Amino acid sequence: MKRANRLSRSRDFDAVYRQGRSVSSRFLVLYWFGQEEPAAPRFGLSVPKAVGNAVARNKLKRQLREVWHARLDRVPAGRDYVLIVRPGVAEAATANGFDWLGERVDEVLAMTQAAA
Numbered sequence: 001m002k003r004a005n006r007l008s009r010s011r012d013f014d015a016v017y018r019q020g021r022s023v024s025s026r027f028l029v030l031y032w033f034g035q036e037e038p039a040a041p042r043f044g045l046s047v048p049k050a051v052g053n054a055v056a057r058n059k060l061k062r063q064l065r066e067v068w069h070a071r072l073d074r075v076p077a078g079r080d081y082v083l084i085v086r087p088g089v090a091e092a093a094t095a096n097g098f099d100w101l102g103e104r105v106d107e108v109l110a111m112t113q114a115a116a
Helices: 010-019 054-070 089-096 098-115
Strands: 021-024 028-034 042-046 079-085
Touching: 010 028, 010 042, 010 079, 021 098, 028 098, 042 054, 054 079, 054 089, 054 098, 089 098
Parallel strands: 042 079
Antiparallel strands: 021 028, 028 079
């Protein structure tokens, strides 16, 4: 993912958490917040240790970045997003496949547009 599309600073994550809105599903929580200067959408990812060991978490992160990158053209510009993964996603993604994971991301993205 390009640098322009990534959230990397702690203060950016904090701003999204504190001032943004959120939607959640069984497996994912998505926070979003409008950027001060409208630009390309930026994405941050949080995969807590409760999700699994380091190998499982890193695999899930790679998959979610790929899913997000494929949907970047459908995501509204001018927002920062933080996707938080809930426990159980790694096992479900392994059992159901990569397309299933994409459907879960589409689900929370649709909720953000309905809530906006």
